[in-house]
Amino acid sequence: MAITDVGVYAHLTADDIESLRIELDGIRDDVERARGVRDARYVRRTIVGQRVLEVAARAAIVGARTRPGLYLGVLGLGVAKSIENMELGHNVSHGQWDWMNEPEIHSTTWEWDMACVSAQWKHYHNYLHHKYTNVLGMDDDIGFGIMRVSRDQPWRPIYLIQPVQNFLLALGFEWGIGLHDIKLGKLRGTEEERAHTRSQLRAFGRKIRRQVVKDYVLLPALSGSRWRSTLAANASANVLRNLWAYLVIFCGHFPDGAEKFHPDDIADETRGEWYLRQMLGTANFDAGPALAFMSGNLCYQIEHHLYPDLPSNRYAEIAERVRAVCDKYDLPYTTGPLAKQYLLTLRTIVKLSLPDRYLRDTADDAPETGSERRFTAPTVSTISPLTGRRRGLRTALRDLRSARRRTGRAAAGGGTAPAAAGGAVDPAYARTA
Amino acid sequence: MTDSGTRGRAVGFDLGHRVAQVRQWLEEPAKDVATTGSPRRNMLRGAVARVTTPLLPDDYLHLVNPLWSARELRGQIVEVRPETADSATLVIKPGWGFRFDYRPGQYIGIGLLVDGRWHWRSYSLTSSPVVGARLITITVKAMPEGFLSSHIVGGVEPGTVVRLAAPQGNFALPEPLPDRMLFLTAGSGVTPIMSMLRTMDRRGRVPDIVHIHSAPTEDSAMFRGELAALADEHEGLRLHLQLTRSMGQFDLARLDELCPDWRERQVWACGPAGMLAAAEERWRAAGLEDHLHLERFAVDRTGQDGDGGTVTFARSGRSLEIDGATTLLEAGEKSGVQMPFGCRMGICQTCVVPLEAGAVRDLRNGKVHEEGSRIQTCISTAAGDCTLDL
Numbered sequence: 001m002a003i004t005d006v007g008v009y010a011h012l013t014a015d016d017i018e019s020l021r022i023e024l025d026g027i028r029d030d031v032e033r034a035r036g037v038r039d040a041r042y043v044r045r046t047i048v049g050q051r052v053l054e055v056a057a058r059a060a061i062v063g064a065r066t067r068p069g070l071y072l073g074v075l076g077l078g079v080a081k082s083i084e085n086m087e088l089g090h091n092v093s094h095g096q097w098d099w100m101n102e103p104e105i106h107s108t109t110w111e112w113d114m115a116c117v118s119a120q121w122k123h124y125h126n127y128l129h130h131k132y133t134n135v136l137g138m139d140d141d142i143g144f145g146i147m148r149v150s151r152d153q154p155w156r157p158i159y160l161i162q163p164v165q166n167f168l169l170a171l172g173f174e175w176g177i178g179l180h181d182i183k184l185g186k187l188r189g190t191e192e193e194r195a196h197t198r199s200q201l202r203a204f205g206r207k208i209r210r211q212v213v214k215d216y217v218l219l220p221a222l223s224g225s226r227w228r229s230t231l232a233a234n235a236s237a238n239v240l241r242n243l244w245a246y247l248v249i250f251c252g253h254f255p256d257g258a259e260k261f262h263p264d265d266i267a268d269e270t271r272g273e274w275y276l277r278q279m280l281g282t283a284n285f286d287a288g289p290a291l292a293f294m295s296g297n298l299c300y301q302i303e304h305h306l307y308p309d310l311p312s313n314r315y316a317e318i319a320e321r322v323r324a325v326c327d328k329y330d331l332p333y334t335t336g337p338l339a340k341q342y343l344l345t346l347r348t349i350v351k352l353s354l355p356d357r358y359l360r361d362t363a364d365d366a367p368e369t370g371s372e373r374r375f376t377a378p379t380v381s382t383i384s385p386l387t388g389r390r391r392g393l394r395t396a397l398r399d400l401r402s403a404r405r406r407t408g409r410a411a412a413g414g415g416t417a418p419a420a421a422g423g424a425v426d427p428a429y430a431r432t433a
Numbered sequence: 434m435t436d437s438g439t440r441g442r443a444v445g446f447d448l449g450h451r452v453a454q455v456r457q458w459l460e461e462p463a464k465d466v467a468t469t470g471s472p473r474r475n476m477l478r479g480a481v482a483r484v485t486t487p488l489l490p491d492d493y494l495h496l497v498n499p500l501w502s503a504r505e506l507r508g509q510i511v512e513v514r515p516e517t518a519d520s521a522t523l524v525i526k527p528g529w530g531f532r533f534d535y536r537p538g539q540y541i542g543i544g545l546l547v548d549g550r551w552h553w554r555s556y557s558l559t560s561s562p563v564v565g566a567r568l569i570t571i572t573v574k575a576m577p578e579g580f581l582s583s584h585i586v587g588g589v590e591p592g593t594v595v596r597l598a599a600p601q602g603n604f605a606l607p608e609p610l611p612d613r614m615l616f617l618t619a620g621s622g623v624t625p626i627m628s629m630l631r632t633m634d635r636r637g638r639v640p641d642i643v644h645i646h647s648a649p650t651e652d653s654a655m656f657r658g659e660l661a662a663l664a665d666e667h668e669g670l671r672l673h674l675q676l677t678r679s680m681g682q683f684d685l686a687r688l689d690e691l692c693p694d695w696r697e698r699q700v701w702a703c704g705p706a707g708m709l710a711a712a713e714e715r716w717r718a719a720g721l722e723d724h725l726h727l728e729r730f731a732v733d734r735t736g737q738d739g740d741g742g743t744v745t746f747a748r749s750g751r752s753l754e755i756d757g758a759t760t761l762l763e764a765g766e767k768s769g770v771q772m773p774f775g776c777r778m779g780i781c782q783t784c785v786v787p788l789e790a791g792a793v794r795d796l797r798n799g800k801v802h803e804e805g806s807r808i809q810t811c812i813s814t815a816a817g818d819c820t821l822d823l
Contacts, residue, residue, distance in 0.1 A: 029798060032798065032800075035549070036548045036549045036550075037548055037549040038549070039549060040546075040549030040550070041549070048496055051492070051493060051496060055493070093782070094782065095782035095785070095809075098782070098785070098807065099550060100549060100550050100551060101544070101550055101551040101552070101553070101805070101806050101807075102551055103504075103505055103596075103807075104492070104504060104505075106807060107782040107785060108782070108785050108807055111487035112487060113486075113487055113488075122775075122781070122782060122783060123775065123783065126775065126776070126780065126781035126782055126783065127775035127776050127781040127783055130776070130780055130781060131775075131776040131778065131780065131781065207487075210462070210483070210486045210487070211486070213483065214483065214484055214485075214486050218483055218484050219484060222484070274778075308780050309779075309780055309782070
């Protein structure tokens with residue numbers, strides 16, 4: 001079972017969590033106070049750069065006389081669409097630039113260049129996903145409704161094909177995103193639900209029609225005799241963008257160490273516990289400035305989940321401070337190279353396509369999900385009187401891993417995790433033990 | 434005969450219907466443009482938007498010239514003219530979609546970019562609407578606590594791009610002109626009257642007007658020279674300048690002295706709240722409220738305490754008084770307004786709505802947002818009276 005008490009899992013007392021909240025609120029205050037000309041210039045330049053790149057790429061696609069020229073155009077368009085999708089669309093719709101009071105760069109007016117309707121995306125993403133991050137059954141982003149990314153989700157035979165499904169989702173990511181907020185089952189619901197779903201479908205239909213007409217009808221038609229290559233180029237650029245967006249999002253949520261939470265955990269959740277859940281439920285990947293920009297700064301997924309509405313160009317500096325907070329409270333800060341984070345994600349997806357009887361770990365102690373029951377020792381952090389350093393969750397997880405390695409070697413891979421047998425233990429046990 | 438006639442009409446109708454459909458299809462992507470200019474231009478805009486969707490062609494064009502956009506009104510400051518030591522006139526060239534048929538006395542919204550953020554205020558137009566004009570003016574007096582007015586008077590560069598809202602307000606020169614008028618102004622309250630006087634002067638028809646204007650000293654009286662020149666030129670226009678530092682505040686009890694027939698005049702009064710309250714009192718006592726036209730300046734509440742106030746939901750026509758701890762979202766729900774909302778914790782932006790007037794305070798950090806902003810109702814409370822577009 002996923003985490004049912006984030007405080008216990010994090011080895012922190014209520015007082016610790018409150019002081020953690022104060023520190024994290026302090027970071028928000030500092031950044032809000034510092035927002036100004038420099039940030040406004042950043043987003044304006046990004047917009048200008050993105051639009052210039054897009055126009056140039058489209059011109060290259062229509063006008064290129066050589067194959068490499070055409071490929072360069074496709075790549076340019078894919079890059080332009082990725083910037084538009086992540087650094088602009090995603091972040092603007094989060095309200096990261098609302099403080100500028102600029103109606104043209106505002107969460108209420110921005111519409112992005114992909115199949116999904118911005119308003120619908122804002123509902124499920126900004127509200128359901130960011131408020132109920134990684135809460136089983138409440139955050140639709142867990143497996144995007146079609147995949148099993150945590151063994152907290154019961155196995156069904158359809159999951160056998162999930163490696164294929166994963167690949168198809170990656171290719172058509174914008175369509176998956178577009179359908180995400182529309183609950184087709186509600187078409188059989190109450191009058192109100194039916195009306196709502198129908199109006200959502202109409203808006204989605206309008207949006208896809210416009211997108212499809214633009215990329216696959218009008219622009220090819222305007223290219224005259226080169227319509228075939230324009231059509232193929234536009235489709236390729238959309239797929240490139242889909243793959244990239246998929247990769248960034250999956251690496252932010254499904255690598256090992258991004259924890260899942262039981263709905264019980266969020267009843268009466270405090271602001272500090274909410275922060276903790278965001279920190280423990282998400283994962284970063286290592287990126288320099290260029291990769292960070294191309295990912296919409298979502299390589300800083302942890303920071304983004306702590307402060308979804310702070311400007312993305314500030315995440316790099318926020319990350320340094322968040323890391324310091326993690327060090328202080330001995331909390332894990334999940335990050336790694338992009339390739340490694342994706343391979344971990346892929347491993348989970350492939351592994352969890354199998355029924356539980358083929359899986360060794362339990363939902364309390366698995367790479368992709370754990371709970372406070374994975375710890376046999378008391379789960380309250382102690383501060384060493386000698387060094388002043390806290391021994392908390394991060395140290396406990398490290399101990400657990402090394403213990404696992406030892407028992408794993410000893411039992412030649414046949415052993416079970418220490419907490420695996422304790423599935424029925426009262427969650428309060430850890431605190432009283 | 435009849436048959437073919439009917440058929441002719443049917444074909445005609447069919448064709449007309451088709452044309453209308455095509456036109457609708459062409460205009461559709463641009464139908465939400467805030468400031469639709471000519472229908473033909475919007476059709477072109479919509480047609481081009483089929484290949485620029487989800488953007489409008491304007492979104493590319495305004496990168497070349499910031500005024501080439503009709504998504505909202507913009508303008509460019511072409512000149513900053515000092516009027517007095519603490520006031521200045523901005524001469525603005527509006528961009529696409531601005532209509533110059535405003536009524537003298539109306540005000541516009543203007544947004545200026547300071548430190549990366551647009552600040553929004555309303556100011557009376559001091560220019561006179563002229564067909565074929567390409568410029569408008571507003572005159573701004575720096576208020577000691579007024580952040581934006583000080584910024585404008587203290588140094589806005591010509592060439593600066595500003596956002597504009599269409600002229601509005603009922604404090605305007607009536608058509609036809611009454612035969613006898615009384616203008617009662619103080620300080621920057623003279624600005625809407627200036628537009629009226631300039632318009633009447635330009636039309637060469639100035640009726641019988643008594644203008645009582647208060648300013649601390651001669652030097653601080655805006656448009657002093659122009660007002661005096663107008664009074665010299667037009668027989669019907671009588672100006673009384675009350676210099677309050679030497680002469681004291683104008684006492685409405687002296688009205689009979691300066692303007693014995695004030696009871697027979699239509700009155701336009703604009704100035705500080707105290708002066709307007711006194712005028713209201715005087716005219717009510719005389720049973721002549723319907724003669725009095727008032728223009729109140731929005732009070733700059735920034736930095737004032739005593740939070741809470743009356744929240745008005747403009748579209749639903751409801752209002753409710755709240756304390757400084759109740760959110761606007763709660764206020765709306767309590768008064769039965771359909772409020773958009775999501776997370777209720779300030780992260781999801783689902784509850785964001787335009788603040789039409791007044792100021793609100795962010796409950797998380799105490800920051801005040803002024804009119805012309807879009808605000809999150811779930812974490813905001815009233816900082817004085819405010820109006821939401823809901």
